[in-house]
Amino acid sequence: DIQMTQSPSSLSASVGDRVTITCRASQSIDNWLAWYQQKPEKAPKSLIYGASSLQSGVPSRFSGSGSGTDFTLTISSLQPEDFATYYCQQYNSYPFTFGPGTKVDIK
């Protein structure tokens, strides 16, 4: 199975900050990487697929990059509604696996 790791596990940031979250796969997954945002007591929401393609309706301050084993999610200017937990997921092969999550909270 492909293992996914994320760093940091949590971070504190201010509105307007640039935030970067890293995700690493235990083996190459090409660009079969997705990012999801989850707010407390809510279902996850799709942000990015194919490592760098923005899901329809997602603000352009979100961006993704990477290929192979190393990926990043960047929020260019953090907004109040962006405080949440972010998960990466590989869909290169079954079983699909998620990273452990990165919680972004208010500094």
Add this chain to the structure above:
Amino acid sequence: QVQLVESGGGVVQPGRSLRLSCAASGFTFSNYGMHWVRQAPGKGLEWVAFISYDGSKKYYADSVKGRFTISRDNSKNTLYLQMNSLRAEDTAVYYCAKDRVPTVMLSNFDYWGQGTLVTVSS
């Protein structure tokens, strides 16, 4: 608009069974693969199972293989998860999720249901 509505959760004793349902609307259900994903209280997301658009392919996480069965009824636009031999560690919110790309085996998810809570406890 796409809607996925899970039901069937509740409190169940260890070793017993439960069947979850996910009613889909707003898209051509029979064209899309579907998944179940769960989240234990205070924990991260765990993928559970996948079924292809036509029901011909199914994949499971090792943690549920042999105990859980995913199925679908395309005439009723409904996805199911039959859960047998339930354990305390199966306690979680269970989400159904839709593939973004039709008729493929590998896709990310573009829509999720609101989830249904399953609690396994004596």
